[in-house]
Structure formats: C-alpha cells, structure tokens
Amino acid sequence: ETGVTQTPRHLVMGMTNKKSLKCEQHLGHNAMYWYKQSAKKPLELMFVYNFKEQTENNSVPSRFSPECPNSSHLFLHLHTLQPEDSALYLCASSQDVQDSDLEKLFFGSGTQLSVL
C-alpha cells in the first residue's frame, strides 16, 4: 500500500463513451501527476498539479481532461478516446515538485484502460 489509491483498476470503454479515472492520496502531498504506461514504452508524463494548480501539460490531446479539486484528489476525464489510448494510467504524488529527494514519487496501482 503506497498511500495512493486509484479507481477503477480496470476499465473497458467504447470510443464514444465518457468516463473518469479517480486518484486519491492520503500522504499530505502537494503535487499530483498522471502518467501513461504503454507496453514496451517508457512511462510518459501527462499532467502535473502543484497545490491544485496545473503546472505541466505534456502536449496531451484534449480528449484527456484532468481535474484537481484539492491536493488530495485528482481526476482524469476521458472522452472520445482512440484504441491507441489503451494503456495503464498511473497516478502519483510527491511532497512537492521542488529540488530534493522528497520529490520521489508514490504511485497508485493504476487503471488498465482498454478502448474498443
């Protein structure tokens, strides 16, 4: 148990569906992240939030829409996805995004998404 909880663990959706991924951290961290993990590819950073403010959008298509209502919760809203968006979506948190080893990430177990 890393202190970061993601739901659902698995999700199958059609290209016309709208769904949301949820992430919650109980570590008192200020920064939260969405990563995408595809088979045989490196973890790709999607979004970074620091104190609820988005500080990084790594050229992610608009069909992915993040929401961070407070420092403990992070959502990823999905709309009209493509089959190539099928991947493991990992949420992570860290104490801060500043310069120290405190920036080590605590990951959730991820949501395995399949787009049909």
Place this chain on the structure above:
Amino acid sequence: GQNIDQPTEMTATEGAIVQINCTYQTSGFNGLFWYQQHAGEAPTFLSYNVLDGLEEKGRFSSFLSRSKGYSYLLLKELQMKDSASYLCAVRDHEGGATNKLIFGTGTLLAVQP
C-alpha cells in the same frame, strides 16, 4: 533532447548478483531515481542519486557518474521476489521551472532458481 537507455530484459540466478545499467542524455540533470515495478502493481521507489558515487541500501545499491551519464542498480543475494521491472528515471529541469521525471522503458529482470 532527452534519452534514457536500459536493457529490455535480463535473467539471473537466485543468490547471485546482477547489475542493471542505465545511460542518459539530458541537458538539465538534477538527480536519478530507480523504481521497482512488479507486474500489475505500482512502481515503488528504490533509490536516489544526485552526486557521483555509490548509495547502498541493504541488498540494493545504486551508482551514479554524472560525467559519463551513467548509473547502475546492483542487486545482491537475489531472491525470487526480485523478479520485476526496474525503471531508471532522470529528473530534468530543461526549459522550465518544473522538475520532470523522464523514465526509461524499464528492465524486466527474471530471477531463476
């Protein structure tokens, strides 16, 4: 640009020692992390290096040479439970205030009896 290279797969024997290498190219290097990820689970933090040299934590050690853009993770007294993917990640603050973690593809280690 940014680039991180590590072997895709490795195999080792229970009780042995294995070294997983990672080379990187970044312009704003600001620390290197190793994470362990078991299949279907979250990556978990193993080690952090920002200065040259060796950091030891029990059976695991991590080495960094900034001048060579090189790191390795050393696992001693291998156990079957060490079978996992090992992710090398470099913190880079190129072009912005936010420190980003750039990950390699991971090295899938299989420990055999």
